[in-house]
Amino acid sequence: MSTLPATGAAVKAADRRHVFHSWSAQGLIDPLAVAGAEGSYFWDHDGNRYLDFSSQLVNTNIGHQHPKVVAAIQEQAGRLCTIAPGFAVDVRAEAARLVAERTPGDLDKIFFTNGGAEAVENAVRMARLHTGRPKVLSAYRSYHGATAAAINLTGDPRRWPSDTASAGVVHFWGPFLYRSHFHATGQEQECERALAHLEEVVAFEGPQTVAAIILETVVGTAGVLVPPAGYLAGVREICDRYGIVFILDEVMSGFGRTGAWFAADHWRVTPDLLTFAKGVNSGYVPLGGVAISAEIAATFDKRPYPGGLTYSGHPLACASAVATINAMAEEGIVEHAAHLGEHLLGPGLRELAERHPSVGEVRGLGVFWALELVKDRTTREPLVPYNAAGEDNAPMAAFAAACRKGGLWPFVNMNRLHVVPPCTLTEDEARAGLAILDEALTVADAHTTG
Structure with a gap:
């Protein structure tokens, strides 16, 4: 030192x-x-x-x-520093494979971004294009990033200076027993009332207008709020019933933070889209992404996906992700x-x-x-x-x-x-x-x- x-x-x-x-x-x-x-x-x-x-x-x-991650970045820099996202590159494919192996369900296609906010932006875009619907529902007491759509989805005061009130976002209350919005006396009651509230919001907004519901699996900077048993499964059921895309934001909770590869693993829930960043390589080189279900990926088999980034799947970032995931598994x-x-x-x-x-x-x-x-x-x-x-x-x-x-x-x-x-x-x-x-x-x- x-x-x-x-x-x-x-x-x-x-x-x-x-x-x-x-x-x-x-x-x-x-x-x-x-x-x-x-x-x-x-x-x-x-x-x-x-x-x-x-x-x-x-x-x-x-x-x-971490020495293994530092060495991987150094090795990749000596071999290939950068290449456009339109090319197939070994390290990018390997990073995508390792992430897909650990995501729940059939989230086997990976769209890489530079960080979490861009991951949320693209997940919302995918959901709107897949459903043809405009609205996205997100919780108060949440944070999803500081870019245009992500900051409007955010449910804490960081949103206020940038809130356009025209971004197609509707906020609702999630479960938080200690400061319950639902006057609940226990976790089971809090869960039931939070789900009833969410379904009522969907009904009054018009289910046919709602493209997605996005949640932090475990709410991060707005309080480390662990959902009660049954809540995420209940949201999954609401989404299935109304044809709504379920997005889980695992930017903060993913890659070991909760003692599982993804927080969704604790409740055995599979979303349609899952966003990640941060822990995928501990921020050694900027990297994020969206893990995409087979159904949503198929939407873009013949239809071009209208989104992209110059540094999507950057080789140095992907090399650090490969080394990080392997080290986490080995150690x-x-x-x-x-x-x-x-x-x-x-x-x-x-x-x-x-x-x-x-x-x-x-x-x-x-x-x-x-x-x-x-x-x-x-x-x-x-x-x-x-x-x-x-x-x-x-x-x-x-x-x-x-x-x-x-x-x-x-x-x-x-x-x-x-x-x-x-x-x-x-x-x-x-x-x-x-x-x-x-x-x-x-x-x-x-x-x-x-």
Whole structure:
């Protein structure tokens, strides 16, 4: 681990002069200058090392700088750096085969994109062309990307500045018992009422106008919301009954994050289209895609699909995906993620909840967890208001700062801590991270009122 403070200052100065950052007020940010990363850690130029409990943007499932993936990128760069998507290339075909082998059901054709938002854009386009219908239904408390259709599908405040109200999108409430929209008293009732609500939305919109229903299999940045038993199967049944395409967004939940290759595996549900990105190669080179059912793929056997990308199936990205998937299989990384969730993270986070009054609920699976932080456990009032900013967000900002001071880089969103480390996290690293969170939660506890 190198420590070069002067270099760090120069990096930050150049960044401030020339880099325009996403989701940020440019004059109010102070980005950390990162010097390197390995495994579950990254560090700055001053020698400060952070346990990465964010997996960056919940994408470094295989950890930082996995040697097999780095070597595969280097080897592919020496052989063939780039080629247009219209050619047949061994590494592209192999990446598609490896993904198709792991997707549920007959999702055996793969359309490659540069990332998750483009995958969602193309999945929606396919659904509309396949059905000839205009509307897509998506849930509040969701995130599907920042491109034109994907941001309108999104069900959180990131949509608001770009919402055109004319994108053919209708939002509905998904199940979330802790803050139930349906006044449910248990998971079974929450599931039944959420499905009844969705079917009513379909009926009032006109089933013949609805091309697709899109869901994050496990909702990601909007709360790590694990669906109750029967919900996804119920959505599948509604889609089948009305001829609606069922799209599962596995951009964040796929490739080991939930302790399975895809989160859909937990509920044995097969969608018509499945979007992926992030964990397919841990973001080492940008890559995403859509896994397509045989029926929808057949729509375009004689009819050209009107979509494409210059870098679709880029050789360097595909090489990193091949190496990632093979390494995950050979090293038992998916199984390890399941073990971490069941035996360390789940029990450890629930123990923290018993000790800290600021923790209202713990939920998750695999290496995909959230702590709902509250002012009052009885009323469930969030620690900070919905979409808080500035002084209103001070308690969460102080909590995050305490995590970083302890050597852990957290993922926080609104009133939640998301515990989303790499799938390769060791047991000792998990225990170290839980200990840092234990200390940092005392800062959140100071803002509780009941």
